[in-house]
Amino acid sequence: MNHDNYTDQYLRSVLDKVRTIAMVGASPQWNRPSYFVMKYLQGKGFRIIPVNPRAAGQTILGEKVYADLKDIPEPIDMVDIFRNSEAAGPIADEAIALGAKAVWMQIGVRNDAAAARAEAAGLPVVMNRCPKIEYSRLHGELAWSGVNTGIISSKRQKRV
Amino acid sequence: MSDSPKPAGSGFGFETRAVHAGASPDPATGARTTPIYQTTAYVFDDADHAASLFNLQSYGYIYSRLTNPTVSVLEERVASLEGGRGATACASGHAAQMLAFFAFMEPGDEFVASRKLYGGSITQFGRSFKKFGWNVIFVDPDDPENFRTALTPKCKAIFVESLANPGGVVTDLEAIAKIAHAAGVPLIVDNTLASPYLCRPIEWGADIVIHSTTKFLSGHGNSMGGVVVDSGKFDWSQNDKFKSLSEPEPAYHGLKFHETFGDLAFTVAGHALGLRDLGAAMAPLNAFLTITGIETLALRMERHVRNAQTVAEFLAAHPAVSWVNYAGLAASPYHALAKKYLPKGAGSVFTFGVEGGYESGIKIVEHCELFSHLANLGDTRSLILHPASTTHRQLTEAQQIAAGAGPDVIRLSIGVESVADIIADLDQALAHAMKSGA
Numbered sequence: 201m202n203h204d205n206y207t208d209q210y211l212r213s214v215l216d217k218v219r220t221i222a223m224v225g226a227s228p229q230w231n232r233p234s235y236f237v238m239k240y241l242q243g244k245g246f247r248i249i250p251v252n253p254r255a256a257g258q259t260i261l262g263e264k265v266y267a268d269l270k271d272i273p274e275p276i277d278m279v280d281i282f283r284n285s286e287a288a289g290p291i292a293d294e295a296i297a298l299g300a301k302a303v304w305m306q307i308g309v310r311n312d313a314a315a316a317r318a319e320a321a322g323l324p325v326v327m328n329r330c331p332k333i334e335y336s337r338l339h340g341e342l343a344w345s346g347v348n349t350g351i352i353s354s355k356r357q358k359r360v
Numbered sequence: 361m362s363d364s365p366k367p368a369g370s371g372f373g374f375e376t377r378a379v380h381a382g383a384s385p386d387p388a389t390g391a392r393t394t395p396i397y398q399t400t401a402y403v404f405d406d407a408d409h410a411a412s413l414f415n416l417q418s419y420g421y422i423y424s425r426l427t428n429p430t431v432s433v434l435e436e437r438v439a440s441l442e443g444g445r446g447a448t449a450c451a452s453g454h455a456a457q458m459l460a461f462f463a464f465m466e467p468g469d470e471f472v473a474s475r476k477l478y479g480g481s482i483t484q485f486g487r488s489f490k491k492f493g494w495n496v497i498f499v500d501p502d503d504p505e506n507f508r509t510a511l512t513p514k515c516k517a518i519f520v521e522s523l524a525n526p527g528g529v530v531t532d533l534e535a536i537a538k539i540a541h542a543a544g545v546p547l548i549v550d551n552t553l554a555s556p557y558l559c560r561p562i563e564w565g566a567d568i569v570i571h572s573t574t575k576f577l578s579g580h581g582n583s584m585g586g587v588v589v590d591s592g593k594f595d596w597s598q599n600d601k602f603k604s605l606s607e608p609e610p611a612y613h614g615l616k617f618h619e620t621f622g623d624l625a626f627t628v629a630g631h632a633l634g635l636r637d638l639g640a641a642m643a644p645l646n647a648f649l650t651i652t653g654i655e656t657l658a659l660r661m662e663r664h665v666r667n668a669q670t671v672a673e674f675l676a677a678h679p680a681v682s683w684v685n686y687a688g689l690a691a692s693p694y695h696a697l698a699k700k701y702l703p704k705g706a707g708s709v710f711t712f713g714v715e716g717g718y719e720s721g722i723k724i725v726e727h728c729e730l731f732s733h734l735a736n737l738g739d740t741r742s743l744i745l746h747p748a749s750t751t752h753r754q755l756t757e758a759q760q761i762a763a764g765a766g767p768d769v770i771r772l773s774i775g776v777e778s779v780a781d782i783i784a785d786l787d788q789a790l791a792h793a794m795k796s797g798a
Contacts, residue, residue: 307622346435347446
């Protein structure tokens with residue numbers, strides 16, 4: 201996988217196969233980027249389970265916060281990492297161990313060694329991207345903000 | 361932030377993107393041409409939806425001063441053609457310049473600009489920007505090192521025109537971009553005269569591109585507009601110069617734009633801060649007309665530059681013409697730069713000097729029958745102007761000469777008419793000036 205340039209098809213394939221996302225580094229503060237992403241994805245029908253040892257036991261946007269990925273008592277489709285690139289390594293390994301179907305690292309987060317391990321285990325990996333931005337770009341919403349989505353289509357876009 | 365992704369949509373050709381980018385069929389009705397969304401406001405689904413929109417947590421329309429569906433199509437289209445990440449459209453080219461600097465300038469800040477700019481920009485930067493405490497330092501752009509020498513610790517940007525108005529001056533974008541980046545500031549390029557068909561400054565290192573869409577993009581002299589395109593490549597957090605993008609924004613409860621929106625930060629701020637508070641939104645009808653104009657940008661520019669080259673060669677051989685400043689002529693000092701930055705043609709706006717100076721200049725503009733005497737450019741129609749008595753008259757004579765708009769200078773914007781008719785009109789006007797002159 202070329203992690204400098206993902207095709208739209210690849211990003212769609214990742215987002216289309218996940219419903220439950222564990223968000224590692226989710227913040228309870230409403231003005232933090234992770235909160236924005238969680239709220240947006242919830243609105244699109246994703247279930248987001250926040251992971252943050254400093255907020256464990258609290259609730260973010262109606263969801264209980266867990267201290268560690270391993271503590272989540274239900275299956276996870278994807279792990280979304282809001283931590284630094286170094287910390288992303290062991291988190292990706294936990295994702296593999298838990299049987300997640302995909303690993304996503306946020307903008308500014310990139311760990312090629314961890315990505316190679318996840319890919320070897322059959323998990324697609326996206327790095328240095330935001331699922332909120334990519335979901336909204338692929339579904340036409342990002343264009344509402346003047347962004348170059350790269351989507352060229354003569355088909356009517358489905359409302360999201 | 362490293363490894364910026366390739367500009368979205370770069371797999372499609374320029375002409376395809378000029379027709380399609382941003383404009384899938386209308387999701388509500390299936391209308392194939394982009395509808396004119398002539399509305400001021402948009403209903404919220406519920407209070408939580410409204411709160412999410414105001415907090416910038418969800419995407420959606422609130423009020424047409426900020427965003428409008430017709431205007432968004434134009435924004436995405438120009439961003440795509442320039443190879444940018446996003447764009448903010450606004451009421452005029454001057455509004456675009458205001459909006460670009462407003463994103464990061466604070467009172468006491470400075471920027472370095474070419475002194476060979478559209479006269480209105482020299483006035484806007486040199487006089488009106490001072491009221492905000494923004495100080496411009498003008499330099500001769502012909503030696504890129506002049507920008508390096510002029511930079512001060514307070515400087516937040518370098519500003520140039522790719523193809524300068526009115527003088528046929530081509531700017532060495534690649535060299536100046538390197539100087540800007542070495543100083544940790546963005547290069548802002550006004551690309552109005554070239555259009556993205558002839559030159560794409562982001563490919564040469566520019567960080568922000570500005571257009572007066574009133575000109576070649578809309579192309580038919582029927583709608584005012586401006587746009588600021590962000591490359592998405594500039595790291596606003598690399599130093600402490602760009603606090604309004606890198607530090608908590610009080611009006612959004614401490615949100616940090618660059619951290620939250622990544623390479624979309626400048627475009628989000630352009631709408632959520634710039635248009636919100638400066639208020640210079642583009643009208644949806646103007647966006648519609650500009651979108652329609654852009655569909656034929658490549659076709660028109662091909663004809664514009666072909667006609668301009670022919671007219672420039674005619675004038676260069678005319679006895680009443682003392683000089684022609686068109687970078688497409690081999691004799692132009694900018695010819696080598698034009699070959700590098702404008703390989704498809706050196707634009708269709710240029711100047712020439714007429715024997716007899718100021719008086720002859722006025723006679724020529726008054727005796728044209730096909731050329732329209734007016735203060736615009738980039739129209740399908742051929743246009744003529746005497747800058748010293750019009751667009752550049754608010755400058756001192758020294759500033760006029762520095763800007764390439766001295767008393768004997770005539771500016772042409774060559775249209776897409778039959779080139780023989782364009783030449784015949786100039787020929788008779790020149791003959792008239794020679795006959796009645798002296």
